[in-house]
Amino acid sequence: MSNSEFKLEFYNDRSLLSSLPKELYQSMKEKGLIPHGSTYVHFCGLLTYENITAVFLPRNSKIESNLKLSDLARNLLKAIQRYKLSADTSTETADFGDEIIGSDSITLLVELLEDFVLNGLYTTRTEEYRLNQGKTDWKRTINQRTAFINGGNAFYPDVIGSRKLVDQSSAITRIHAQILREICNKAGWITFPDPDIPLVELSAIQCVSENIETQIQMLNKELHSSYSDRDIFLLKGLIRYLEKVSGDDNNDLVIGIRECHGFWEKMLDSCLLHKENVNHRMLAPLYKISGDFVLALSKGHRTDTVLKHPTANKFVIADAKYYGAHNIQTSPKLSDIVKQFYYAKAMKIIEENVDKIANVFIFPGKSGNIESIHMAKKDSKKQFNASDCLDKNYPPINCIYQDPIELIEQYSKGRYLKELTQRLLDLAS
Template sequence: MDIFLHEDRCAVNNLPNHVRTAFVSNNLLRSDQDRLDFCGMVMRESRVDVFLPRNCGPIASSEKQKISASLIHAIHKYTLNRNRSSFTDGASEQIVGDSFLGLAFTLLTEYVENGVYVRRTSEIQINTGKTDWKRTINRIQGYPSSESMVYLDTLGRKKITHYNDEVTLIHAEIIRELDRLIGWIFFDKDLNIPSKLADIKPPSGDNSAQIRILERELGILYADRDMKLMKDLIAYLSKASNNSDDSLVIGISKFHSMWEHMIDSCMKWKFDINHRLAKPCYIINGEYQIATQKGGRTDTVLRSSDETRFAIIDAKYYGAENLANLPGWPDLIKQFFYAQALKDIFPGAIIYNWFIFPGITGTAQSAHLMDPITGVLQDERYMPIKCVYLDPMILVSHYNLGKKLVELAEKLIHI
């Protein structure tokens, strides 16, 4: 498998034709679009094109697979969060391949825990297995001996495992395929699945025929685990039948929403202030009516344990390299307002204001308002917004592990 790394916002014209075709077929690329808006992967045969968040910096060849798998895991974790819409403004993200990825991870987890599905039956045989004395006494000729009966033959129940059952063949083939497609993402180390399943031959028939076999098996099952497995296998084959493209696409557009969510998830000393911020109020028909849903909504606010210091964080997924791709007037005014609103609620507190950009290092240090005529800074009225850069893949790693960015939080809140 060959992994080729790119970054979000890379030039579309530099991408391979099959990658551009995959993006177009998944509605991730417009005809007039010159820069990509996507983080994730496109896989075709043994080639994987991975699109990391912007400003990740150089990645060592030995780290390509680990970094790529970490990103896909983070995207999967993000898709499982049901409150992510509360972190983003404007157009929402588009997530592609999340249902396939979730189903694939479920099937691989089930296989690791329980192995390949096999049908087990039992047969009554002579002189084999555990003796069934009731059946033996009723059906086998006994001979008197002293005060008991002697049976020259006994009937026993022998358990038989059918490794060549068609359902077993289907399950094994799906696991082999998933291992080839995303085993490098799911497994920490190579489990050599092809070797373990080498003795199980491929199933016969196309996907439709295999689905019918699984549906028949589902109809005779009673165990919840086996029933769920059959349903998941049917779902997988159904998705494969409906997929006309030969490329596997998994990822997310408009990564800024996930950027905001991950930063919020990895912060320590978070403080919910949104419910206390002033809300717009209108006079309608002579009555004051508050627009609760139209109130201010900060990304993340931190509060020190002694409640004397606050940090207002605005996670910005900007290039942040020059004036053209730094936050503009609406972003600045919003942060200045939040600082003032927080000061009104906690008059004696020290307020720090921050932009967090993706990057290993950065050029922007802080944002100010300046009088364009006199060149005088307005720092006394509008507290400067400091800038900090965060390595996107360090954030992704912490997010996957459920760890907090303690050192960063300490810096933001000046502990």
């Protein structure tokens, strides 16, 4: 899937590496995005190569024909930025073990693009003085010109005027323009509906002939003589950009997440309503050591998300599972299933008079054919039915699917998934 206007190509995390274009595979390998011996993609985000931006969406994503691809890519970047911010501010670091790559780069690019939209190119402002032109500078006129007295009044046949000039030919302006051209060529769609529009304006500015090290020196010199907040902010941003690209021969972008389990969990948790914080009350192992009992808080139960029905004493334990969930082979392992059973058992202990507890796995995808997971005795027979399910001993785990593209859009904009929330609450009814 591609958008030739912006040179965007779309792929999914966990796709077969052999299905990627040869040039993209090689670029990912050079950037260290392909684990040794891996057969599948393990990356969600974007990277640039050969003037193309490859966007990797969460697994099982399906792009509808009516979607605007640049908006989809932009939402993914905003979602990754929000996830990075939540990871930076979280005290529960265990929930954010996924490696986030290049998030600082996208922040810098967005800042430089937005500054250009608000303030335009960096310019040098000078004041020019000319006879009988511009706004009269009376102080200079009185000091430098001869006055004639007429009826007791001083008359100046010539006055000195001033006018402000904006210079767009300075070296700093050229550096600013060149950096913006580079950003627009590879990631202008982040800010501009049509990146060609700012490129037309920027094309009138001369290219930079100095090397990156010299450019940084020039920017630092300008920074030391600047006083306005905007100029200082911009110059520092331009220096950071050049420092980043100086060590990259290809000047490519890589922004994303290597493993998306935590990303998937965080997005779902943030987009659900009626959440109940129970982890601080959940069960934990109690060790008897040399006659003393020691509670291992760090080894206690930790659920992804628990919802409490707004009008009844009913709960939903929702566990975000980043599995393909197409068949038995691509579904949760026994350890995940058993843990979910124990979550329900623990909830019955910490909550009194619970009416109902629903256990749910949420997989990525617009739809899927796994409806629920039950436990049964091992048997040699080939056909099983509802009577074989041990649901009284092990309440079944419901399985539902959430469209990753819809989730990314809502999470990136700080919105809730009201329909998904209601669907989960209905399972406890």
